[in-house]
Amino acid sequence: MSIPKHPRFAMRGIRKTFGATIALDNVDFAVSAGEIHALIGENGAGKSTLMKVLSGALQPDAGEMTIDGSPFAPTNPLQARQQGVAMIYQELSLAPHLTVAENVLLGMEITRRGLLQKSDMHALVQNALTELDHADIDPHARVSSLTIAERQIVEITRALSVQCRVLVLDEPTSSLTRADANRLFRVIQRLKDRNLAIVYISHFLEEIKEIADQFTVLRDGKSAGSGLVAHTPIPDIVHLMVGRQIDDFFPRSNRTPGEPLLDLTDLAGDPLPHSASLVLHRGEVLGIGGLIGAGRTELLRALFGLDPIRKGNITFAHNTARATPAQRLTQGMGLLSEDRKDEGLAQSMSLANNLTLSCLPRGIIFPEKLYAIAHQWIYRLNIRTSGPAQSIADLSGGNQQKVALARLLHHDVDCLLLDEPTRGIDIASKADIYHLIDQLATQGKAILLVSSYLPELLGICDRIAVMYRGRLGPARPVDQCSEHSLMLEATGQEVTA
Amino acid sequence: MNHLSRFAPLLGLFAVYGLFAILGPDSFSSGRNLETIARQTAIVGTAALGMTLVIIAGGIDLSVGSIIALTTVTIAASLQADLSPPVAALIGILIGALCGFVNGLIITRFRVVPFIVTLGTLLLVRGIAKGLASEQKIDAPLTYLIDLLAALPRGAWWIFPPGVWLLIILALLTGGFLAYTRPGKHIVAIGSNENTARLCGIRVEATKLLIYTLAGTSAGIAGLLQFSRLTVGDPTVAVGLELDVIAAVVIGGGSLSGGEGSVLGSVVGALIMTVIRSGCSQMGLPNWVQEIVTGIIIVTAVAVDRLRHRER
Numbered sequence: 080m081s082i083p084k085h086p087r088f089a090m091r092g093i094r095k096t097f098g099a100t101i102a103l104d105n106v107d108f109a110v111s112a113g114e115i116h117a118l119i120g121e122n123g124a125g126k127s128t129l130m131k132v133l134s135g136a137l138q139p140d141a142g143e144m145t146i147d148g149s150p151f152a153p154t155n156p157l158q159a160r161q162q163g164v165a166m167i168y169q170e171l172s173l174a175p176h177l178t179v180a181e182n183v184l185l186g187m188e189i190t191r192r193g194l195l196q197k198s199d200m201h202a203l204v205q206n207a208l209t210e211l212d213h214a215d216i217d218p219h220a221r222v223s224s225l226t227i228a229e230r231q232i233v234e235i236t237r238a239l240s241v242q243c244r245v246l247v248l249d250e251p252t253s254s255l256t257r258a259d260a261n262r263l264f265r266v267i268q269r270l271k272d273r274n275l276a277i278v279y280i281s282h283f284l285e286e287i288k289e290i291a292d293q294f295t296v297l298r299d300g301k302s303a304g305s306g307l308v309a310h311t312p313i314p315d316i317v318h319l320m321v322g323r324q325i326d327d328f329f330p331r332s333n334r335t336p337g338e339p340l341l342d343l344t345d346l347a348g349d350p351l352p353h354s355a356s357l358v359l360h361r362g363e364v365l366g367i368g369g370l371i372g373a374g375r376t377e378l379l380r381a382l383f384g385l386d387p388i389r390k391g392n393i394t395f396a397h398n399t400a401r402a403t404p405a406q407r408l409t410q411g412m413g414l415l416s417e418d419r420k421d422e423g424l425a426q427s428m429s430l431a432n433n434l435t436l437s438c439l440p441r442g443i444i445f446p447e448k449l450y451a452i453a454h455q456w457i458y459r460l461n462i463r464t465s466g467p468a469q470s471i472a473d474l475s476g477g478n479q480q481k482v483a484l485a486r487l488l489h490h491d492v493d494c495l496l497l498d499e500p501t502r503g504i505d506i507a508s509k510a511d512i513y514h515l516i517d518q519l520a521t522q523g524k525a526i527l528l529v530s531s532y533l534p535e536l537l538g539i540c541d542r543i544a545v546m547y548r549g550r551l552g553p554a555r556p557v558d559q560c561s562e563h564s565l566m567l568e569a570t571g572q573e574v575t576a
Numbered sequence: 577m578n579h580l581s582r583f584a585p586l587l588g589l590f591a592v593y594g595l596f597a598i599l600g601p602d603s604f605s606s607g608r609n610l611e612t613i614a615r616q617t618a619i620v621g622t623a624a625l626g627m628t629l630v631i632i633a634g635g636i637d638l639s640v641g642s643i644i645a646l647t648t649v650t651i652a653a654s655l656q657a658d659l660s661p662p663v664a665a666l667i668g669i670l671i672g673a674l675c676g677f678v679n680g681l682i683i684t685r686f687r688v689v690p691f692i693v694t695l696g697t698l699l700l701v702r703g704i705a706k707g708l709a710s711e712q713k714i715d716a717p718l719t720y721l722i723d724l725l726a727a728l729p730r731g732a733w734w735i736f737p738p739g740v741w742l743l744i745i746l747a748l749l750t751g752g753f754l755a756y757t758r759p760g761k762h763i764v765a766i767g768s769n770e771n772t773a774r775l776c777g778i779r780v781e782a783t784k785l786l787i788y789t790l791a792g793t794s795a796g797i798a799g800l801l802q803f804s805r806l807t808v809g810d811p812t813v814a815v816g817l818e819l820d821v822i823a824a825v826v827i828g829g830g831s832l833s834g835g836e837g838s839v840l841g842s843v844v845g846a847l848i849m850t851v852i853r854s855g856c857s858q859m860g861l862p863n864w865v866q867e868i869v870t871g872i873i874i875v876t877a878v879a880v881d882r883l884r885h886r887e888r
Contacts, residue, residue, distance in 0.1 A: 385774065405777035416775055423775070425768035427835045436765055437776035439758045446755075486776070 085148050087112040087276035088133070088164075088245050093142035095128055102128040103139070104300045110245070110276040110293070115267065117287040117308065118280045120297035121320055121531070126280055129297065130247055133278075134166045135159035146244065165238030166247045173230055173237075175223035180204040182222055183237045207236045211266050228259035232266065239270075246270060247278040252286060253372045264290050282370040284313050284570045296320055313572060314563070321533060321562040329538025330517045336541070337361035340494055340525040341382075341412075346391035348374070348381040353549035355391075359494070364516060364526045365554060366540030368533065369569045374549040375529045376417055379496045382527075383407050383414040396493065408437055413492035415483055417499040417529070423483045424471050430457075431467035434482055438490050456485040461511055477508025484515065494525045501535060513539055533562045547571050585828045585844040588877070592848055596855030604858050611736060613850050615725050618739045619644070619801045620817065621846040624824040625750045626676070626794030628842040629787050631825050632754070634767040634834025635683070635690040637788065640795045641817035642701035643675045645810065647799025649705045651721070652714035652809025661719040668803070669796035675701055676792015680785040690788075698818070705811035714809035724804035739801045743843070746797065751839035763787060767834030823870070824849060827877045848873065 089109035095102045103125050110116040120126050131137040133144070135153030144151040146162060153159035156166075173182050180200045181188075189196045189203070204218040213232045222230060231251060238246055248267070252260040267290060270277060279291055287294060288308060295305040296319040304319045341359040346352065351374030359365050367375050380386040382393060384404045392399065396410050404414075416423035424433050431446070431453035440448060446468075453467035460481045464474055471479060480500065487495055497516070501509045516539055520526055530536050536543050537557060544554040545568040552568055597605040623640050630637045647668040654664035675697065682693045724739035734741070754760040762783050765773045773780055802813060826832070827848055828841025849870055856866040 403777075403779075404774055405779055408777035414775060416771075418771075421769070422771035425765055425772040425835070427768045428765065432761065432765070433772075436761070436772070436778070439761055441758065443752075443756045444758065444761065 086110060087114075088144065088146045088151065090129070090133065090144045091142055093129065093132055093139045093144075095132060095137060095139050102300050103132070106142075106297065106300070106302050108295055108302070110278060112244075112274040112276050113271055114293060115271055115277045115279055115291045117291035117294040118278055118297065119282075119284075119287065119294055119316060119320060120303075121533070124297040124320075125300040126297055127249070128300075130166065130249065130278070130280070133159070133245075133247065134164055160241060160243075163242060163244035164247070165241070165243040165245070166249065167231065167234050167238065167251060168249050173222045173234060175221070177222060178218065179208075179216060179220050179222060179225070179233050180218035182233055183207065183218075183240055185237070187240070203240075204236065207240060208232070211236060211239075211269060212262075213266070226259070228255050228263065231255075231263065235266065235270075243275065245276045245278070247280070249280045250282070250372070251279075252281065252283065260286070282570060284316060284572070287316075288313065313570075314567070317563055317566045317570075321566055329535070330514050331539060332517055332521045334362050334364075334520050334541060336363040337523060340396060341527070342392075342394040343382070344392045346378070346381065346393060347389040348377050349387045349389050351377040351549045352381070352546065352551060355546070355551035357544060357551065357554055359525045359527055361493070361525050362520055362523045363542070364520050364528055364540045366536040366543040366557075367527065367529045367546055367551070368531075368536050368543055368565045369546035371531060373546040373569070375546050376498055378546070378551070379414060379498050379527065379529060383412060383496060385414070408490060408492065411491075411493035412496065413437075413487035413490055413494070414496045415480075415487060415498055415500055417502065419476070419479050419483060424479055426470075426472040428471060429468050430462075430464055430471055430474070430482055433471050434467075434486050434489060437486055452489065456482075456489060460485055460488075460515065475504075475508075477504035477511075480504050480508065480512065484512065488519075492524075494527070495519065496527045496529075498529045499531065500528065501530075501532065533565055536560075536565065537562065545569050582829075582838070582841075584880070585841045585848070585877075588827070588873075589844050589848050589851065592851050592855070592873075596851065596859070600855050600859045604855060609854065609858075611728065613847065613854050614736055614740045615727070616854070617843075617846045617850045618725055618743045619798050619805070619814075620820050620824055620849070621743045621843050622746060622801060623795050623798035623817070623821045624828075624842040624846050625746055625839060626791030627818075627821045627825050628750070628828075628830060628837050628839050629754070629763055630690070630791045631822070631830040631832060632767045632834065632837040633763045633784065633787050634770070635784070635787065636694065636822070636832070637676075637679065637690065637791045637795075638694040638818050639675060639679060639697040639701055640791070640798070640821050641814040642698050642705065643672050643792060643795035644799040644802050644814040644817060645812065646675065646701050646705040646708070647672050647796050648803040648806060648813060649709045649714055649809035649811050651800065651803045652716040653708065655716040655719060655721075656714065661721045665721060665800050668800055669793060672796020672799055673789055673793040676795065677785070677789045679792065680788030683788065684781040684784050702811070702815075709809060709811040711811065713811075716803075716808060718807065721800070722804045722807045725801055726804070739804060742797070742801070746794070747839055747843050750794075754839060759783060759786060764835060767836075769835070820846075820849065823874050827874060829881065831881070845877075 086109040091107050093103050093106045106129060118126050132139050135156045135158050151162060183204045184200055189199045201218040208214055208216050211232060216229055216232060251263060267277060281287055291308045294308050296303040298320060337360055339358050340361050344356045346355045355378050369375050377386060381388050384402045384407050388401060395412060398410055431449040434453050434456060435449050450467040457464060462478050462481045464478060500512055516526060528540060537560060540557050542554040542556055543560050545552045545565055547569060603609060627637060650671045651664045651668035654667050679694055679697055682688060683690050725737050728737055762778045765778060766780055766783060770780060806813060824845035825837055825842045827845030828838060830837030852869050853866050
């Protein structure tokens with residue numbers, strides 16, 4: 080493959096900070112025409128921030144960009160689009176009630192004397208779809224009647240119809256079947272032949288091996304390395320992704336697992352997970368690793384009764400029947416949501432009301448009673464607040480998370496399902512939460528911890544199981560796991576340990 | 577800040593009242609007129625109690641006016657059938673509760689949005705009322721029920737007619753229910769964030785059923801007051817009254833996206849609208865001026881509320 084001298088687009092020395100957090104630090108990234116370039120990194124490594132800079136949704140604090148040699152500094156996504164940068168996100172942005180043709184030509188409808196020329200529009204879109212080897216998609220069909228894979232093609236067609244030069248695909252295969260993914264790869268190959276510069280973001284390293292020419296790894300907001308995919312074995316890429324020191328702030332007291340509290344066999348949710356079996360003991364922290372979208376959150380939600388269960392058995396504290404969240408709480412199970420803002424906490428309510436919501440006292444409730452309860456937890460968990468009446472929205476992320484945790488502790492549940500408990504919170508709160516988890520496990524509580532942060536899993540869990548595409552692997556003792564083995568398992572590689 | 581926003585509707589009431597006391601005739605600020613204002617607020621105020629719960633929980637109930645009409649018809653028909661006044665009143669209120677229960681049942685079982693469900697029952701209940709009354713007014717024998725909102729004899733020691741006292745007592749009870757009980761807290765939580773409520777094991781569907789039943793009940797009680805005002809059962813009364821009721825809640829600080837609102841605020845909101853009406857008519861201003869002023873008040877109240885939220 081010959082690489083042209085000038086890259087189609089180049090980003091040099093890109094820096095972006097959010098408050099004290101450095102999201103991107105002096106990142107270089109360039110892609111040539113007719114090249115498929117994989118952008119790789121763990122969750123939070125800075126991939127999406129970099130792509131938001133490219134697509135004009137964010138402006139960098141420092142650094143410059145060029146497209147085909149000329150300076151490129153979009154101030155909004157529309158500008159970037161007009162200059163030929165198109166993004167295909169995981170959540171597709173089509174109007175489901177409009178037809179395929181209407182979606183593809185949205186904003187550029189063909190009109191004559193103010194009237195839509197429908198047959199011209201349909202013919203144009205039909206041609207575009209045929210060129211992408213998808214003549215089977217009917218331009219007249221409503222988008223809502225299409226499969227996810229077909230919608231992706233429609234979105235790509237739309238991007239091409241505005242003369243795009245750079246196409247960014249963000250996790251395009253995460254919700255596709257293998258057959259659909261293969262078909263998408265053929266489309267991407269055709270786009271490559273049309274001299275587009277393609278950025279391909281994916282967690283699935285075997286896919287990257289299959290389709291990409293070049294790769295760049297981001298780690299903690301910096302370029303960790305780049306090269307030719309064909310010359311780099313997967314384990315080397317994994318090493319670039321995770322190669323960092325494990326910090327020393329994970330406490331682990333001597334714990335002795337007690338009786339089994341939660342036992343699931345071949346649990347399947349709707350649509351995820353496909354199959355999950357595990358046994359969780361009292362006094363144990365069991366970690367669940369894997370990539371976003373693998374079905375970990377869905378597993379916890381199904382256990383807690385928030386999402387439907389297709390098949391399989393759950394035995395929790397001698398209860399075998401399916402249960403609602405209210406029943407699970409009574410049985411002694413609590414869930415910490417991964418989404419503090421939209422699920423975990425009621426943002427317009429006070430700290431005290433949020434903390435006591437799941438087990439309000441009976442009879443007449445005087446605010447003082449709730450404040451007394453809240454004061455106790457504010458003290459025990461070291462929550463920084465002006466008082467129990469303060470609105471939750473005014474607390475920092477770390478303190479909000481402590482309130483959400485305090486609700487489970489106040490309810491005094493035996494089994495805590497923790498979904499990404501430290502995502503997006505400050506280091507000090509993280510350390511507090513790690514200590515709390517250790518303390519709870521020592522007291523005999525059972526903890527199921529979902530995390531995408533590998534050092535955290537390795538640091539505080541007793542055993543770790545990894546979920547890959549809806550299937551939960553076997554739980555291994557933590558001393559048999561490494562960041563490397565977890566990442567291999569999470570990306571569907573065989574573990575040779 | 578928080579306290580200021582809590583009392584903003586009350587300040588608004590004083591401002592509007594003060595304005596008319598200065599601009600309007602002396603008769604406006606007389607004690608007699610105050611009593612009239614209270615009497616005229618009773619119906620909307622009572623219906624607004626239930627609506628406050630619905631709106632705080634993030635819902636809406638458009639069927640209130642129709643339920644009031646059906647209640648007046650039911651009470652009149654019951655009295656005609658020689659039932660005793662308290663029994664007739666109870667039947668009327670229970671019919672209201674039943675309508676609310678049906679609203680709640682459809683909303684929770686079939687997961688249709690409240691706006692559509694209650695838009696349907698608005699027509700349905702109005703139709704039943706008209707059918708039951710054969711599309712005409714139903715005369716009822718005169719009983720003490722009609723004294724609920726009657727003007728007081730001069731110098732009476734109880735200041736307000738019983739219907740106004742009923743509103744005051746019910747408002748205190750509803751306010752207490754909302755602030756000091758488990759189901760009350762659950763209602764606020766559902767409106768603030770339904771996902772959080774579910775996560776905390778709150779039985780969201782059962783609570784919603786309770787909310788709409790209570791809203792129907794409060795509409796039924798408002799219907800009883802309406803009957804006492806009319807002294808007959810009228811299937812065409814209170815058309816569009818639900819909009820006054822919703823306006824009262826919104827002026828009082830209720831947010832149509834849920835989680836916010838207060839019983840005190842809603843009653844004050846209802847009072848503000850009556851004061852405007854009373855003040856305008858005593859100043860001899862035509863009806864259309866009242867409508868324009870009320871419209872401006874509603875939009876201003878909500879706009880000010882939004883501005884306040886943006887500041888945070």
